Amino acid sequence: MDKVFIKELKVDAVIGVYDWEKQVRQPLVFDLEMAWDIRVAAQTDDLMHALDYQAVTEYIERFVREQHFQLLESLLERLADGLLKEFGMPWLSIRVEKPAVVPQARAVGLFIERGID
């Protein structure tokens, strides 16, 4: 299946298990791949038939701004569910990095795949 992707989308979030993390916004970096058959969009040259990566980006920014979780797991599971329902892609993968929060590592994070490719 064809894929639409978003790479290194930076969004500030209130996220974390520790008290200090509930008082600040920390950067998260998202990479997404979303399955989408691009042929109808290509034939019609019409955004209406495309998976609009700008609209997906704005959905993620709004979701992360409005929802506060302790675990990245909680954020990612709900975000994936929301994207599948809102945009109707059959499959997606999301990778999220929390940079510089664990001093020994450049970044930590998660990678999930949901739906059917």
Ligand SMILES: Nc1nc2c(c(=O)[nH]1)N=C([C@H](O)[C@@H](O)CO)CN2
């Ligand atoms: N699997 C996870 N491990 C940890 C998380 C998380 O969200 N998922 N979060 C933390 C802290 O909030 C961390 O970001 C600061 O040390 C620890 N481990």
